[in-house]
Amino acid sequence: MYSVIVVADDLTGAMDTSQGFAARGYETAVVADPEAEIGAVGEEGAVLGINTDTRYDDADDAARSVSEAVGATPARTVYKKIDSTLRGNFVAEVDAALNAAESELALVAPAFPSIGRTTERGIHYVDGTPVSETEYGDDEKGPASSSIRELFASVDRPVETVSHAALGSDDNGIAAAVERHDRPPVVVCDAVEDDHLADIAAAADGFDALYVGSGGLAAHVPVRGSEPDFEFSRQFPDGGALGVVGSVSATTLAQLGRVPEEAVVPLDGPALVAGEEPDAAVERAVRRLNEGRPAVLTAATDEAAIERTHAAGREAELASPAVRERVANGLASAAAAVLDEETPSGLLLTGGDVAVSVIRELGATTIRLTGEEVEAGIPLGTFADGGTPEVPLVTKAGGFGSEETIVNCLDVFSENDA
Template sequence: MSVLCERLQSQYPTVGQYDGNYRIFYHLENKCGTMYEVEVVADDLTGAMDTSQGFAARGYATTVIADPDADMSSIPTDEDTAVLGINTDTRYDEEEEAIESVYEATERSRARMVYKKVDSTLRGNFAAEIDAALTASEAALALVAPAFPSAGRKTEGGVHYVKGKPVAETEYGEDGKGPSSSSIANLFGTIGRPVENISLSTVDRGSDEVAAAITDAVERANRPPILVCDAQEESHLEVIAEAAADFDTLFVGSGGLAECITVPETSDDTCSSLRSSSGAALGVAGSVSTTTLTQLASLPDDVVVSLDGAALVAGDEPTAEIEQAVRRLQADRPVVLTAATDESAVERTLAAGQEQNLTSTEIRNLVAEQLAGATTEILQEATPSGMLLTGGDIAVAVIRSLNATAITLTGEEVEAGIPIGKFADGTMAGKALITKAGGFGSEETIVNCLDALNQTDA
């Protein structure tokens, strides 16, 4: 125990004497007692899931807090939980709100290590959240490696690529919170920290060379620097993780780097398992990425139940579509609920929202809430074997509608970055849950997810 902890315990021997000093209580609790090995702080739910999977796959008992507004004292975590994923749900928040949420989540961490998860397409309050986490963690540096090679996300020369194209030139650059530049360093322009790139040639020479580059950068800096690392393949991420392990490092990355991080304690293979479940799978697709739309097109027409997004924005009740979905599930046939199957449907929904003077974020949230409401009505009449949720917004909205707060991971995945978990609480407690980031997967991924949900076993 540190001298600081001893002094605080002497000064504040019981919680009742803290005089409402909430921050001192958390500081004492965090620094003097550790509950978890790793805490993953992510800006959306699918990201919290796919990154936490990097630890669950190695046998570490892992729980993801899905609802950022949940009462943390009532979260159903097991005493064996080694890794805790936190969804701050800040990707589309205003920058100041995101900074506050991430700073608080990092400062209050009760883990030996905080891993700041960022979007592998650099969306969200990318630089601001990293800066907030670095400030709160008081680490000596932030090592930033958003590459996820198995998902087609790579970095070279400090420039980030998605499937070979500079990220700002892809559909993600057109997102309301998309990157303004493909150069990662450029995104930190207003932060005021030293930013350097660790080149691919340095990474290729091994962990000792990367460690030397880190040492030099820290010594040159007048405050904790941000070091952006090139990575083209998983072996590069392994080198980066090994090189930074002996420094006081805030690791920043996507699911790719998380798979390579060394956890202080060894795994005891205590990941949760699933019991077999009858019925058919229910999917809810809220993402309108090109990848997800292509995956929906690969499904048989009768599997997809498409709600009219423009009508949802107008407040119309999708009664007929809900009844259609219920009939299919009651007949043990899978269903995927969505509000868009092609770009034209997306455009109609946006136009309907704009007629009501709604912003793109308000439209997105409204559609997510309506899809979640429809899902709740369906589940009142039919019980699926498990659920697939694709798109971070819809995932949180549906989970809230089911009175769930947490998900335990099994360590299994359908494909890279697409984990299998189960609801830890709520009306679907114990049932299987698969989450998928909108831009992840192949043409057949949703088909494969539905198949996996119908094959879950204990």
């Protein structure tokens, strides 16, 4: 039995949320490939992250995957990771996890104040703007409302909103919400500061709660049955760092804009959609790594490149998921070809689909977290299996980080200039 399992709908989320436990010294592994058997880690331990890779699945299929993950992995505590911008099938997945875990309540706190995600009066914000009014609301699986309570209206379950001030009160707190209902309720908690998340976790400590949140709440959830005694000794290989950027978020595009132009190795999106091999890009990246310089593979250098890729998909009569899959597989194939020739000092993966595709191409299934992070929500790990166990890696969600984040990630792996 694990002390905690973290069930996430994409890899970067599984990583950044599991980091909340690894940073406190708990031995933590993340199963990156949802199709893989858990072979690189034992059947018990402190913390196990599980990537169900269900963000863009049909809601019923996503719920089924979550139920199976929770049911198949015994744990003292279940943490259902949801996107800090409320994308995906999170309502159906929370409902499924609550049923599978048989908990007293779902404690929902998606806030991550240190990266600009906050919840106030049940309304969720990104950098002060209601989330449905941001770019994330335009996502095909984006939130239709910024009210978390409204989003949960689609499930037959009581939903209550608890302010930070009322957490422990007899009338309006968590205990009162549980006592008012015969069925396990969804309790949505406000949080506008990191300390609020600590208070939420403490207020729920007396309950058998399904914790629901992003990376913010995970840093405060108690770990029962394990001691924080894990230590990591950092040692990176020599050479340049390799980045693989699959996210098309505005945040990531701004971060790419800070990478020196000569370090960016563009792949042609329409060619990837057509199934062509990016041989020239692979050769260029190999050459840079051989010279000890970083290389960043991407098919999304700017909005125009993204639109050309979408146009190629439409011309080929491909749905958006198929276009994403072809681009992700093309980037993963290019990364694997580079790694066949050169061993980088480290690997940066941004964009959940691409990260899984790259890891699968490398024959790996599981990542061990070191407890270190480049910035909030951007953890450092090492492969637990596969053909490149000596290569450390960083994963980054597309919307995370400052404009310098990609540069900072590359710098972590190497002291060489770009």
